[in-house]
Each structure stands twice: as C-alpha cells, then as structure tokens.
Amino acid sequence: MKPLELVFIILLSIGALQGLIYGAILWINQNPNRTANRFLATILFFFSYRLIVEIFKLFGLGNYDIFYHVFLEFNWIYGALIYFFTKAYVSPQFKLSFKYDWIHFLPVLIEFLWSNFIKTQNFFWDGTRESLSWLGYWGYVVWMHYPTQYIISAGLVIFYILKSERMLSVKDYETYQVIPHKTDWISRILRIMKWYAITILLVVLIDFIFLDYAFNRSYHYPIFIGMALITYWLGLEGFNRKQDIVLKQKYILNDKETAQLKPIADKLKSIMIEAKVFKNPDLTLNILSESIEEKSYLVTKCLNLLFHKKFNDFVNEYRIEELKLLLKDPKNSNFTLLSLAFEAGFNSKASFNRAVKKLTGQSPSHLKSEN
CATH class of the missing domain: 1.10.10.60 (Homeodomain-like)
Structure with a gap:
C-alpha cells in the first residue's frame, strides 16, 4: 500500500468513526431537538457509510467482487436529509409525513434501483458490447464513465441547501420565534457544504469537458477527505448544540x-x-x-x-x-x-x-x- 493511500485511509477512518460515534449519541439522546438531531445522526451515518466504502475499496474490496453488489450508492439522499434536519430544527412538533414528504426521497430510490440495475450487468458481460442490452450498455457508460452521480448528488445538495437557507432566514412566525444566534452554526455548516458541493460540481464538469473523466480521478482523494472533515465537524457541532433551546413561543395578544x-x-x-x-x-x-x-x-x-x-x-x-x-x-x-x-x-x-x-x-x- 502506498504512503498516500495509508494517510487517506487514516483520515477517512477518523471521519467515519467520529460520524458513527456522534451519530449514535445524537440518535439516543433525549433533548428538545430530538427529531432534528435524529436527522443529523442519519446524515452522519450515511456520510460514515460512504467513507467506509472508500476505505474498503483501498483494501481491494468492492471492485467487481461480491462487495461490489453490496456497497450501493446513496449519494442522492444527502440533500433531503439536510433540508429535513433544518426544518425540524426550526419547526416545533415537526414530524415527517410520508403522504407529503415522500417526493423528497424519490431521487435516492431511483439511485438505488438504477445502481442495482447497472451492477447486475456484470452477470451478462462477456467482454463484448453485444452481450448487454442497449439500456444495459448505455446505462453502464452513463453511470460509470460520465460524472452522472457526482452532478446529480451535488445538484441536489445545492438545491436543498438553498431551500434550507431561505427557511433559516425567517425568524418570526405567527406563534413562535427562532432565536437568531442559536441557528448561526447551522448557517455556517450549510454555507460550507454548499461551496463544497459547488466545487465538486465545477471540478467534475471541467474534467469531463476538457480532460478524461473516465480515467482521471486525481481529485478523488480531496473529495473524500473533504467529506471526512465535514463529517467530523458536523458531528462535533451537533454534539455541542444538542441541548440548545432554539424556539421561543409567542404570547398571543387578544x-x-x-x-x-x-x-x-x-x-x-x-x-x-x-x-x-x-x-x-x-x-x-x-x-x-x-x-x-x-x-x-x-x-x-x-x-x-x-x-x-x-x-x-x-x-x-x-x-x-x-x-x-x-x-x-x-x-x-x-x-x-x-x-x-x-x-x-x-x-x-x-x-x-x-x-x-x-x-x-x-x-x-x-x-x-x-x-
């Protein structure tokens, strides 16, 4: 194993471990922001899962073996989870409604089904294009040799962060108020994650348009080191703020x-x-x-x-x-x-x-x- 890969594994392991620890604490902790903290814990779990997958790949697991069909992509869920974490944090008595909120998780369902379909093509592949159906062949090309996953994942994160920032900008509601300085840490995290997603989007598009995306992954390490750092920071901030009182009920005048x-x-x-x-x-x-x-x-x-x-x-x-x-x-x-x-x-x-x-x-x- 190369020294750079060893450093990469250490950094990703620290981020993944912290994400799992803080996620578990936030999930079981009884506090005023229980629902919001469980969404935050879920974000940390998915981030940690993604980092663990990358660690396994460096050990040779997950590259066209049995783990290849086990390690599925869940990159399109981050945006929705960030949005619902923010909404739960500033909305009293918030509850996730399947009837109204399922649409936000449709992208990850599509990603799950499509990823499974693409990976099953390996059972039919014999080295020739003719061994695959038209959809199987071009689906594999678009999924594996185009930056499709990165673009849609980054786009969803940016979209949902913009929705979250608009939500945070409202401090005064009919029956309650959001205490402004209590949500500053969420605004900072949203801002960092937004620019992180924008950077990824620009880098992969430049690489795809002007270079050779399919075989050039020089930015692969920085992307996941950035994810590890965000996971560590997000867990630490969430842990430190888990007991914060964010909302103040209004007295309704007659x-x-x-x-x-x-x-x-x-x-x-x-x-x-x-x-x-x-x-x-x-x-x-x-x-x-x-x-x-x-x-x-x-x-x-x-x-x-x-x-x-x-x-x-x-x-x-x-x-x-x-x-x-x-x-x-x-x-x-x-x-x-x-x-x-x-x-x-x-x-x-x-x-x-x-x-x-x-x-x-x-x-x-x-x-x-x-x-």
Missing part, C-alpha cells in the same frame, strides 16, 4: 391588549426616532416610561409582546444604528470607535462590546470596517 399596547408602541418609536432619547447614557425603563407618560409595567409588556425585545436590546439597537450613521459621516473619521459609541448613547466599553456582539453577531471592529 384584541383588548392590542388596543392597549399599540399606542404605546407608536409613542416608543416616535420618541426613539424623533427625540433620540437612546443617546442618553443613563436612560432607564422608568425614565423612558415617564417620557411617554406611561406606566413602566405597560412599557415592559409592550416591548416584550409587540417588539419581542427586552428594554436594553430595544435601546441598544437604536444606538448601534446611530453609531453606523456616525461611522459613515466623513466628519467623524478622526474619532475613535469608542468615542462614537459614547456619542450614540453607550455608557461603557464593556456594555458596548456586549451589545454589538449580541445584536449583530460581529465584533465592534468588524462593525467599523463595514461602515
């Missing part, structure tokens, strides 16, 4: 409460935009309530139920927007970020840093570079 709180919300917006009371570094809930001549408990109720924010977050969002305007003004180019933050209403460096990180997910320096 007509009387809406009529009571809506005028307060209008006054809060007005005093923030026109009077810019947020620039007062000593602003408190009581001061704000007195400014609009409302009781503090009603202001708190309005902030929680109509704006879905706590007092500090509500005020700090206006301060951050004001800071962005100050940063864009050329007149302020000589001022430090912290001095402008104080101008916007923040009263300390620590509170400023916390607010920016919490509300934007970025560091204050990144906020400055953007503006």
Whole structure:
C-alpha cells in the first residue's frame, strides 16, 4: 500500500468513526431537538457509510467482487436529509409525513434501483458490447464513465441547501420565534457544504469537458477527505448544540391588549426616532416610561409582546444604528470607535462590546470596517 493511500485511509477512518460515534449519541439522546438531531445522526451515518466504502475499496474490496453488489450508492439522499434536519430544527412538533414528504426521497430510490440495475450487468458481460442490452450498455457508460452521480448528488445538495437557507432566514412566525444566534452554526455548516458541493460540481464538469473523466480521478482523494472533515465537524457541532433551546413561543395578544399596547408602541418609536432619547447614557425603563407618560409595567409588556425585545436590546439597537450613521459621516473619521459609541448613547466599553456582539453577531471592529 502506498504512503498516500495509508494517510487517506487514516483520515477517512477518523471521519467515519467520529460520524458513527456522534451519530449514535445524537440518535439516543433525549433533548428538545430530538427529531432534528435524529436527522443529523442519519446524515452522519450515511456520510460514515460512504467513507467506509472508500476505505474498503483501498483494501481491494468492492471492485467487481461480491462487495461490489453490496456497497450501493446513496449519494442522492444527502440533500433531503439536510433540508429535513433544518426544518425540524426550526419547526416545533415537526414530524415527517410520508403522504407529503415522500417526493423528497424519490431521487435516492431511483439511485438505488438504477445502481442495482447497472451492477447486475456484470452477470451478462462477456467482454463484448453485444452481450448487454442497449439500456444495459448505455446505462453502464452513463453511470460509470460520465460524472452522472457526482452532478446529480451535488445538484441536489445545492438545491436543498438553498431551500434550507431561505427557511433559516425567517425568524418570526405567527406563534413562535427562532432565536437568531442559536441557528448561526447551522448557517455556517450549510454555507460550507454548499461551496463544497459547488466545487465538486465545477471540478467534475471541467474534467469531463476538457480532460478524461473516465480515467482521471486525481481529485478523488480531496473529495473524500473533504467529506471526512465535514463529517467530523458536523458531528462535533451537533454534539455541542444538542441541548440548545432554539424556539421561543409567542404570547398571543387578544384584541383588548392590542388596543392597549399599540399606542404605546407608536409613542416608543416616535420618541426613539424623533427625540433620540437612546443617546442618553443613563436612560432607564422608568425614565423612558415617564417620557411617554406611561406606566413602566405597560412599557415592559409592550416591548416584550409587540417588539419581542427586552428594554436594553430595544435601546441598544437604536444606538448601534446611530453609531453606523456616525461611522459613515466623513466628519467623524478622526474619532475613535469608542468615542462614537459614547456619542450614540453607550455608557461603557464593556456594555458596548456586549451589545454589538449580541445584536449583530460581529465584533465592534468588524462593525467599523463595514461602515
């Protein structure tokens, strides 16, 4: 065995083993995201299976022997599993419905049946084209000598990741909210997997069009090393986040409460935009309530139920927007970020840093570079 193949086996084995371990933990773990974590565990199991198949092939198993008919392709299932993992993560009480969701697994069923059909052609092959039917011959050529499997697999992953990203972009539903920063890790994973699939798609298409795809597999090792790394990372992230509370149920207002709180919300917006009371570094809930001549408990109720924010977050969002305007003004180019933050209403460096990180997910320096 060549040294490169040995390194390849080690890397794939680490990814496959971690995928199986983390997958088993996520599957049996009782937590608020049980359904989503079981979809994630299934993704890890299929990734690990694919890596194990490649390891066996390096040991000479699975190349036109009995294992060749046992090791079947399930590459077209990844996209659907990624989509349902994301959907289950951000949808309370989600359950897979065979009646409505079976269509998403149709590609892998086609892949399973077609792969079996192609592999059975070896029972009829005697070295001549005439020994196979027209469908058997051309099916084998398209399946084995064209990048059909790669293209469809990558295309499905990209398609379903785009659907998942659109789903994650919605944070506010009628009866519940998605806590934004709790899904950032899923967005990162989707982004990495999307570019991984795009890269595979471009590489195999370039190879097929301009080179000799059927006999050139120089990119074979990098593709599966990438899969091993994603499997390891996906398992680690899923394990660390398995207990996260992602959804927050909304309090449903009745007509009387809406009529009571809506005028307060209008006054809060007005005093923030026109009077810019947020620039007062000593602003408190009581001061704000007195400014609009409302009781503090009603202001708190309005902030929680109509704006879905706590007092500090509500005020700090206006301060951050004001800071962005100050940063864009050329007149302020000589001022430090912290001095402008104080101008916007923040009263300390620590509170400023916390607010920016919490509300934007970025560091204050990144906020400055953007503006």
